[in-house]
Amino acid sequence: MNEIWQGLLEAIKLIVSLDPEILEISGRSLWIALSSCLLASVICLPIGGLIHFQRFAGKRTLISLIQTFYSIPTVVIGLFVFVLLSRTGPLGGFNLLFTPTAMIIGQMLLVIPIVLGLTISALSGIDKVIPDTARSLGAGSFQTAVVVLKEARFAVTAAMIMAFSRAISEVGLALIVGGNIKGFTRVITTTISLETAKGDLELALALGIILMFIALVINLVLNQLQTR
Amino acid sequence: MPLIETVDLCQKHSGHDILKKIALQVEPGEVLSLIGPTGAGKTTLLRLLDLLDTPTSGQIYFAGAEVTRAGKARSETRRKMAFVLQKPVVFNASVYDNVAYGLKWRGITRNELYQRVSGILETVSLSALRDRNARTLSGGEIQRIAIARAIALEPELLLLDEPTANLDPISISRIEKLIANIIHQHKTTIIMTTHDMRQGQRLPNKVAVLINGEILQTGSSWDIFTSPHNQEIAEFIGTENIINGVITASEENLVTINTSGEIIEAIADYPVGEEVCACIRPEDITLANSQAPSSARNSYAGKIMQVVPMGPLCRIEIDCDFPLFALVTGRSVEELDLVRGKTIYATFKATAIHIIRRER
Numbered sequence: 367m368n369e370i371w372q373g374l375l376e377a378i379k380l381i382v383s384l385d386p387e388i389l390e391i392s393g394r395s396l397w398i399a400l401s402s403c404l405l406a407s408v409i410c411l412p413i414g415g416l417i418h419f420q421r422f423a424g425k426r427t428l429i430s431l432i433q434t435f436y437s438i439p440t441v442v443i444g445l446f447v448f449v450l451l452s453r454t455g456p457l458g459g460f461n462l463l464f465t466p467t468a469m470i471i472g473q474m475l476l477v478i479p480i481v482l483g484l485t486i487s488a489l490s491g492i493d494k495v496i497p498d499t500a501r502s503l504g505a506g507s508f509q510t511a512v513v514v515l516k517e518a519r520f521a522v523t524a525a526m527i528m529a530f531s532r533a534i535s536e537v538g539l540a541l542i543v544g545g546n547i548k549g550f551t552r553v554i555t556t557t558i559s560l561e562t563a564k565g566d567l568e569l570a571l572a573l574g575i576i577l578m579f580i581a582l583v584i585n586l587v588l589n590q591l592q593t594r
Numbered sequence: 595m596p597l598i599e600t601v602d603l604c605q606k607h608s609g610h611d612i613l614k615k616i617a618l619q620v621e622p623g624e625v626l627s628l629i630g631p632t633g634a635g636k637t638t639l640l641r642l643l644d645l646l647d648t649p650t651s652g653q654i655y656f657a658g659a660e661v662t663r664a665g666k667a668r669s670e671t672r673r674k675m676a677f678v679l680q681k682p683v684v685f686n687a688s689v690y691d692n693v694a695y696g697l698k699w700r701g702i703t704r705n706e707l708y709q710r711v712s713g714i715l716e717t718v719s720l721s722a723l724r725d726r727n728a729r730t731l732s733g734g735e736i737q738r739i740a741i742a743r744a745i746a747l748e749p750e751l752l753l754l755d756e757p758t759a760n761l762d763p764i765s766i767s768r769i770e771k772l773i774a775n776i777i778h779q780h781k782t783t784i785i786m787t788t789h790d791m792r793q794g795q796r797l798p799n800k801v802a803v804l805i806n807g808e809i810l811q812t813g814s815s816w817d818i819f820t821s822p823h824n825q826e827i828a829e830f831i832g833t834e835n836i837i838n839g840v841i842t843a844s845e846e847n848l849v850t851i852n853t854s855g856e857i858i859e860a861i862a863d864y865p866v867g868e869e870v871c872a873c874i875r876p877e878d879i880t881l882a883n884s885q886a887p888s889s890a891r892n893s894y895a896g897k898i899m900q901v902v903p904m905g906p907l908c909r910i911e912i913d914c915d916f917p918l919f920a921l922v923t924g925r926s927v928e929e930l931d932l933v934r935g936k937t938i939y940a941t942f943k944a945t946a947i948h949i950i951r952r953e954r
Binding site for chain 1: 644646672673676677679681682683685686687695696699700743744747772901
């Protein structure tokens with residue numbers, strides 16, 4: 367018990383003194399997760415709009431399939447990306463394995479189902495009269511889609527935040543395709559798992575606190591959005 | 595040339611006929627009111643006219659050009675119209691932006707946009723609320739935004755679907771004034787729907803009665819009000835006294851109708867033996883305590899069954915072997931001492947009766 371308190375105290379000291387290693391790791395975690403979510407959003411918003419506005423056979427099945435992928439294990443995506451990017455894999459020539467880029471690609475694939483599925487449900491939550499109103503006021507199909515997306519902006523932002531929280535908190539994928547290389551691909555979660563295994567609890571606890579803090583901020587923002 | 599015309603317009607939905615061979619012609623500057631009960635197909639028709647939906651069969655012509663199904667011409671034509679949907683929704687944006695949306699899509703310059711939106715907000719008395727989120731406003735205010743964003747487009751044709759449904763009386767009169775204003779100032783061609791016969795009378799200059807997907811009668815509101823073509827229309831426009839009978843004598847244009855024992859005389863031109871119904875508007879019936887000699891041919895003794903106050907008027911239900919409803923002022927009720935169970939004489943003129951042939 368004493369050891370834990372000691373560790374916690376040290377951890378808080380590390381955070382307060384703005385320890386360079388902690389800053390570097392946290393910064394990398396944030397920017398990798400953020401990039402992967404932004405990329406996923408750029409891809410998913412138009413595709414989500416397309417799926418929502420178009421009528422086609424198998425639409426329901428496609429949506430359930432997307433929703434099934436919400437909870438795909440991170441190690442499975444990690445394995446998939448690993449195979450894809452490994453030297454003998456189809457994209458091996460790019461030499462991307464064990465780089466932050468590989469982690470961004472992996473996390474992007476991980477959160478695409480979440481952003482896509484939640485975007486579609488955000489769009490279907492919009493009153494059916496809204497697109498009719500837009501069209502009757504002279505909007506073309508693209509302008510109508512933009513209006514509906516704008517109406518769903520809070521729910522869509524919530525989807526992006528959900529994706530971000532999944533990306534920043536996952537560890538399996540980051541470990542497999544990032545490799546936890548110090549100063550290069552080491553992020554909060556992989557550090558925690560490594561340092562805990564080593565028995566160096568201070569750094570692990572400090573990063574754990576930071577991760578919790580990020581989760582808290584995410585929750586606050588999400589709550590704010592949902593009460594709009 | 596009519597601004598908008600429909601030819602044999604039909605709409606089916608999962609095997610049901612929603613609209614049957616609608617033929618409408620609306621001239622530029624004309625104001626047409628589509629009246630009909632809920633579910634008659636009024637909204638379906640407006641959606642077709644605004645080219646939001648495609649009809650099962652039939653054609654729509656806008657300013658002479660067919661626009662029923664054509665691709666690009668459809669959206670261009672839609673931009674010449676504005677449609678205020680029933681139960682309008684506002685975008686989750688400021689009042690100003692709500693009105694500005696349609697103009698922005700037409701690529702109007704920033705400066706002109708500001709001028710026009712400000713002017714329109716002035717017209718609908720919403721200037722004070724311009725920066726408020728439109729979602730936070732009341733039903734009447736939202737309806738005004740919906741009309742504002744439609745007239746901001748300066749459409750050639752304005753479609754209004756039940757513009758005063760579910761509003762309080764003050765909001766209703768505000769909206770009606772606003773519409774009257776649009777008619778007066780902009781000479782916009784308007785097609786509006788309502789299930790309120792009185793509104794149909796207060797506003798437009800032409801009325802079409804739509805019942806069960808069919809246009810049954812078109813004419814001035816006064817024509818329809820005083821001489822409905824059939825029983826369905828008579829019932830819909832609030833003719834409360836519809837009495838069935840058979841013509842027993844016809845002389846010149848005066849007919850005698852036998853209604854299960856009682857005789858009613860009316861002005862009409864139908865042969866003997868024709869099954870008809872006699873429509874008498876409740877306000878055309880006068881009540882008296884004694885059978886006064888009168889030029890009126892039809893006078894009946896009856897027992898008062900019910901007295902129901904309706905604002906300044908009272909609706910009196912009388913049983914004269916056939917049920918009869920009369921509308922009298924509150925003062926008459928007091929003066930004549932109209933109470934339940936009392937015997938009274940109900941009188942109406944032969945000219946006050948509208949005779950409709952009964953369909954078998």
